[in-house]
Amino acid sequence: MKRLISLAIAAIIISLVSCKKDNVQHFITDEAYRSQVENDFETRKELAQGRSTELFSVFDEKLSLEETEALKFLYAYMPYSDLADYDGEFFLNQVKYAFKARDFFSWGKSVPEDIFRHFVLVYRVNNENLDTARMFIFNEIKDRIKDMSMYDAALEVNHWCHEKVCYRASDARTSAPLASIRTSFGRCGEESTFTVTALRAVGIPARQCYTPRWAHTDDNHAWVEVWVDGKWYFLGACEPDAKLDMGWFAAPSTRCMMVHSNAFGKYKGDEEINFRGELFAKINMLPNYTDTKKITVTVTDESGNLVENAKVKFKLYNYAEYYPISSGETDSEGKASLTTGLGDLLIWASKDGKYDYAKIDVRESDAITLKLNRISGAEYEEDFDIVPPAGKPVTTNVTPDEADKNNKRLAFEDSIRNAYLKTFPTDDEIAKLTNENLTAEQIHEIVKKSEGNYKEIIAFTDAHAEKNENLFLYDFIKSLSDKDLRDCEAVTLNQHIMEYDGKYPVEVFKKGILPARIEVEMIRPWRQFLSENLGKILGTNPSYSAILEWTKANIQTDTEGNYFNCPISPRGVFELRHADSRSRDIFFVAACRSLNIPAYLDNATRQIFVYDDNDWQIVAMEDAKPAAKTGKLVLKYNGTKELKPQYWTHYTIAKFEDGDFTTFDYEDDPRVAQFPVELELEEGYYMLSTGNRYSDGEVLSHLEFFNIKQGETMEREVKIRPLVQREKEFYGFISSDSQIEADGKTIKLNDLAKDKPLVLCFIDPNREPTKHTLKEFGAMRETYENWGGNILMVVPQEKLTEPFSAAKWNLPKQTIVTTDSNGLMDKILRDTKQQYNDNPPLIFIIDSNGKITFRSDGYRIGTAELIYKSIIG
CATH class of the missing domain: 3.40.30.10 (Glutaredoxin)
Known part of the structure; x- marks a missing residue:
C-alpha cells in the first residue's frame, strides 16, 4: 500500500513538473528584465486603448506563459505603425512560429535567450509592410535545411533567397518579403529585409546592417549579419557566396564612417550603442568592419560655459548634402562622443536656435569644440575638402573549386527565377486584354509594370472596363508608383477609385482628390472609413480648417514612437490617435480627400496644400508656425557645358529649422529638370550645397547661405568647384597582342x-x-x-x-x-x-x-x- 501511495505521489510530482515545463516556463528568465517588460507593456496598452480589442483580445485565448511573455515583449516596444495597422492574431502567429522554429531545428537550443528575443522573435526588420512571410518561409525550406549545421543552413537560406529575389533599384518604400518574392527583385534594403526575415523564420538570429551613407561614393547600402554558433558573420543578401564573411561590399565597408543596426526593445548586448531609447537601441557595428576612433565633441556657449542637452549631429557628405550618420545630445559636461571611421566629418551642434559647425579630420584628431555663437540670417559662402577613409585590403579563403561550385549554383538559381518570370503575361497575352477606358498601349504599360502582381492589376482594370467619361482610370493608375502596381490588391484600389463629380476643376480633382497615394506609404483602404467616422464628428461638409483643428487636438505626435519610420495608415492614425508628424500629415491629406476637399503633400518641401477659395493654400500644421509667406528662388548654372548639374548628385537646397538645415527632396521632380530652376519657397534662411567628387572619393564641397523674403526673387548660381587636374595615375600598358x-x-x-x-x-x-x-x-x-x-x-x-x-x-x-x-x-x-x-x-x-x-x-x-x-x- 505504501508503495502504491509513493508511486502515486511520484506520478503527481512528475505531472506537476511536466506541466510547469510545458506551461509555466518563462520566456524571459531574468526577473528584473521581465518586470521591466511588464511595466512597459502596461504603458503601451494604455497608449493603444483606441485599438484595445484588435490588439489585446488575443490574451483571452489559451496561451502558454512563454507565448504571453513573448507577446508582451513585442507589444511593449513595437512602433506605432504596428500598433495601428495589425492585430493580435498576426503577432501571436509570429510568436508561435518563432518558437516552432526554435524547437524544430537542432540549433534552436544553442541560441541564447537575449539573442533569440531581439534577433529571431522580432517580426520587423526595417520599415517594410508586414506580412506572413515567416510562416511561408518556415514551411517552404524547413526540410531542405533541417539536417544541416547552423553555418551551412545560413548559407543555404541565402541561396534560397537568391532563387526568389535579385537586385534591382526601386523607390524608397520597402516592400514586404512576400511582395519581393512575387516581384522577384528588390533594392538592397528589400533584399536584406527579405533575407533577415528568412533567416529568422528558421530560427537563425539575423539583423540588417546599414551604412547610412558611404564616405567614398554617393548612396548607402544594407546587408545582413547572421549569428552562427556564438559569432556574428556578414553576408550579402540574396547574393550567396561560398562562405560567410564574404560579399562585394567587404572592401567598400572598410571605408565606412558608420555601420549600424536597430535593436528592438531594451537591448543589453556588448556592442557600442549610438542611441538608446525607451523602445529601441541603435547599435554601432563599424568596429566589425574597419579601423575606428572615438571622437568627442565639446559644446560651449558664447562665454565658454559647457552646454548640456545640445543636439550634436555627426554629418557625412553624400548626395550633395551633409547627412547625419549619427545624432545625440551633450551630457552634463557638454560632451557627446561617437566611434567612427578614419575620414572627415562635419560636426553640427545646436540649442535654442543657436548653432555652430566645423570639420574634423578623424585621422588627425579625436576631439573638437564647438561654440554656439551662430544664428540664422548671415549670408556667406564656405568651402570644405572632404576626404574619406583610405580603407584596407580584404582577403578570402575560398578555393577556386569552391568559387566555381558557387558560381554554378548561382547560375542554376538564376534559371529558377527566370523560369518564374516567364509565367508573367506575354505581349501577345496582354494584347488580348480590352478596356474601354484605356488604350492598348496603356494596358500594356500597366500590366508590364505590375510584374508578378498582374492578376490583381488585371482584376482591377477589368472591374472598370466599361466606358465611363467621368472615370479617369488611367490618371488614377498613373498617380500610383510602379511599386504600388507590384503589390497593391484589387480590392484596395477598388475602394479608392471614384468618379469625377464636377465640383472642382478637373485638374484639381486629379491632383487633390483622385489619387490613393499621398507620400511613399503603403496604400491601404481609408476613404470610406474616414468619410464615415470623421463625418460623424465634423459633419458631412466640414471646412479644411475644421479637419485641421480636429487633427491638432486629437492626434498626439512624438519623434520616437514610430521609430522604424514606416508610415502609419490614415485609418491607423485615426484609431490609435498617436503618430509621428509624417504620418499625421498623411492622415490630414487623406482626411481632406475623404471629405471631398482637394489636398496634397509636396514631397520635396513637406508642405501641405489644400484647395480653398479657388486656389491652393499652404496649411501650417504646427501650432507655432504662422501661415506661409513665400518668395522665389532662381538657380542658374554658368559652368562647363560638359556637366549638367543634377539635384542630389551635384547640388541640394536646405531650409533652416530648429538649429539645423533640412534638405528638400526634389528627386525626379520636374521643377528641377533644367536650368534656370525656379522654386516658390517659404520665407526663411537657406543653404545651397554643391559638391564635385574625385575618383578616389574626395569631395570639393561648396556651401552658400542666403535668405528668401516674402514677395522677392533671390537669384543664386549653382557653383560646382572644378576638380584640380592631378597627375594621372599610371597602371601600365596593355600588350600589343591584347x-x-x-x-x-x-x-x-x-x-x-x-x-x-x-x-x-x-x-x-x-x-x-x-x-x-x-x-x-x-x-x-x-x-x-x-x-x-x-x-x-x-x-x-x-x-x-x-x-x-x-x-x-x-x-x-x-x-x-x-x-x-x-x-x-x-x-x-x-x-x-x-x-x-x-x-x-x-x-x-x-x-x-x-x-x-x-x-x-x-x-x-x-x-x-x-x-x-x-x-x-
Whole structure:
C-alpha cells in the first residue's frame, strides 16, 4: 500500500513538473528584465486603448506563459505603425512560429535567450509592410535545411533567397518579403529585409546592417549579419557566396564612417550603442568592419560655459548634402562622443536656435569644440575638402573549386527565377486584354509594370472596363508608383477609385482628390472609413480648417514612437490617435480627400496644400508656425557645358529649422529638370550645397547661405568647384597582342583605342555594383554617343548566367558586348602586374598608346560620370 501511495505521489510530482515545463516556463528568465517588460507593456496598452480589442483580445485565448511573455515583449516596444495597422492574431502567429522554429531545428537550443528575443522573435526588420512571410518561409525550406549545421543552413537560406529575389533599384518604400518574392527583385534594403526575415523564420538570429551613407561614393547600402554558433558573420543578401564573411561590399565597408543596426526593445548586448531609447537601441557595428576612433565633441556657449542637452549631429557628405550618420545630445559636461571611421566629418551642434559647425579630420584628431555663437540670417559662402577613409585590403579563403561550385549554383538559381518570370503575361497575352477606358498601349504599360502582381492589376482594370467619361482610370493608375502596381490588391484600389463629380476643376480633382497615394506609404483602404467616422464628428461638409483643428487636438505626435519610420495608415492614425508628424500629415491629406476637399503633400518641401477659395493654400500644421509667406528662388548654372548639374548628385537646397538645415527632396521632380530652376519657397534662411567628387572619393564641397523674403526673387548660381587636374595615375600598358573575340571576329584593343580612348569594362551583370554602373551608362547615353569613343563590356564566361545585351540597359550605341572567352582580364592583370580581388566591375581607360590611365573596381556610385571626367580631362 505504501508503495502504491509513493508511486502515486511520484506520478503527481512528475505531472506537476511536466506541466510547469510545458506551461509555466518563462520566456524571459531574468526577473528584473521581465518586470521591466511588464511595466512597459502596461504603458503601451494604455497608449493603444483606441485599438484595445484588435490588439489585446488575443490574451483571452489559451496561451502558454512563454507565448504571453513573448507577446508582451513585442507589444511593449513595437512602433506605432504596428500598433495601428495589425492585430493580435498576426503577432501571436509570429510568436508561435518563432518558437516552432526554435524547437524544430537542432540549433534552436544553442541560441541564447537575449539573442533569440531581439534577433529571431522580432517580426520587423526595417520599415517594410508586414506580412506572413515567416510562416511561408518556415514551411517552404524547413526540410531542405533541417539536417544541416547552423553555418551551412545560413548559407543555404541565402541561396534560397537568391532563387526568389535579385537586385534591382526601386523607390524608397520597402516592400514586404512576400511582395519581393512575387516581384522577384528588390533594392538592397528589400533584399536584406527579405533575407533577415528568412533567416529568422528558421530560427537563425539575423539583423540588417546599414551604412547610412558611404564616405567614398554617393548612396548607402544594407546587408545582413547572421549569428552562427556564438559569432556574428556578414553576408550579402540574396547574393550567396561560398562562405560567410564574404560579399562585394567587404572592401567598400572598410571605408565606412558608420555601420549600424536597430535593436528592438531594451537591448543589453556588448556592442557600442549610438542611441538608446525607451523602445529601441541603435547599435554601432563599424568596429566589425574597419579601423575606428572615438571622437568627442565639446559644446560651449558664447562665454565658454559647457552646454548640456545640445543636439550634436555627426554629418557625412553624400548626395550633395551633409547627412547625419549619427545624432545625440551633450551630457552634463557638454560632451557627446561617437566611434567612427578614419575620414572627415562635419560636426553640427545646436540649442535654442543657436548653432555652430566645423570639420574634423578623424585621422588627425579625436576631439573638437564647438561654440554656439551662430544664428540664422548671415549670408556667406564656405568651402570644405572632404576626404574619406583610405580603407584596407580584404582577403578570402575560398578555393577556386569552391568559387566555381558557387558560381554554378548561382547560375542554376538564376534559371529558377527566370523560369518564374516567364509565367508573367506575354505581349501577345496582354494584347488580348480590352478596356474601354484605356488604350492598348496603356494596358500594356500597366500590366508590364505590375510584374508578378498582374492578376490583381488585371482584376482591377477589368472591374472598370466599361466606358465611363467621368472615370479617369488611367490618371488614377498613373498617380500610383510602379511599386504600388507590384503589390497593391484589387480590392484596395477598388475602394479608392471614384468618379469625377464636377465640383472642382478637373485638374484639381486629379491632383487633390483622385489619387490613393499621398507620400511613399503603403496604400491601404481609408476613404470610406474616414468619410464615415470623421463625418460623424465634423459633419458631412466640414471646412479644411475644421479637419485641421480636429487633427491638432486629437492626434498626439512624438519623434520616437514610430521609430522604424514606416508610415502609419490614415485609418491607423485615426484609431490609435498617436503618430509621428509624417504620418499625421498623411492622415490630414487623406482626411481632406475623404471629405471631398482637394489636398496634397509636396514631397520635396513637406508642405501641405489644400484647395480653398479657388486656389491652393499652404496649411501650417504646427501650432507655432504662422501661415506661409513665400518668395522665389532662381538657380542658374554658368559652368562647363560638359556637366549638367543634377539635384542630389551635384547640388541640394536646405531650409533652416530648429538649429539645423533640412534638405528638400526634389528627386525626379520636374521643377528641377533644367536650368534656370525656379522654386516658390517659404520665407526663411537657406543653404545651397554643391559638391564635385574625385575618383578616389574626395569631395570639393561648396556651401552658400542666403535668405528668401516674402514677395522677392533671390537669384543664386549653382557653383560646382572644378576638380584640380592631378597627375594621372599610371597602371601600365596593355600588350600589343591584347585582343578579344566579338561579333564573330577578332578585335585588337589597340584598334579600338586608335582614335579615342577605349573604356574597357569587365562586369558581372548579376551583381548590384555592375547594375548601378550599367544604369549610369544608360543615363549618360547621349553624352557618351556625342563623345564617340568605344566602350567594351566584357562578361567573364562563368558570370554570364542570363542573357545580357546593351539594348536591355539602353547603353550607348557604340558599346560592344562580349564574353571573356580567351582570358583577356587575366592577361591584362598579369601584364601590368596589378592585383584584383574579384570585385566587379573592373574598368580601365586605355589610350591610343595602350597606356592604362584610369582604373576603377568595385562599388562606386557615379562611375560613368567619373570615367567621362577622366576622358575629357
